[in-house]
Amino acid sequence: MRKVIKTALKRKKRYSSMGRLFNYPRKKCMECGEIFKPNTNVAKYCSLTCQNRNRRKRKADWIREYNLKYSKKNPIKTRKWKEAYNKEWIKNNPEKYKAQIKSRKIKIKSCCDICGRITNLERHHWRYDKPILVNTLCKSCHKIQHIKGFQQSSHGRLK
Secondary structure (H helix, E strand, O other): OOHHHHHHHHHHHHHHHOOOOOOOOOOOOOOOOOEOOOOOOOOOOOHHHHHHHHHHHHHHHHHHHHHHHHHHOOOHHHHHHHHHHHHHHHOHHHHHHHHHHHHHOOOOOOOOOOOOOOOOOOEEOOOOOOOOEEEEEEHHHHHHHHHHHHHHOOHHHHH
């Protein structure tokens, strides 16, 4: 009986020395910034979600760099691919393409209609069936309009 108890105690000591029962100091998650209690000494993220989110960001950066290198090494292939993609897009989006062609004649204003910036200006169509109805937006406001919609914009309304 004593031998069994001694063996169990040895196992418990070995188990605690592997780091399972140690109390590690709290850390800040590298992705979301939340304070968490790590299970191991090398933990960097508070959850699997944060770890996967960070991995996706790093992978996206790597893919972007790879594509830039490839396009510089193979400019002819890249140009052919872009031309084929553009033809397919025009075929699938005739209204948008016609609106783009007509709006090129309209001059861009000197500042963004939402936030007032004077750099990185673009045209934004509110409706493609009315191609002349165009506003001048900076790149960030334009992105917000396409992601969230104008009513939910953090910048507010048009001036």
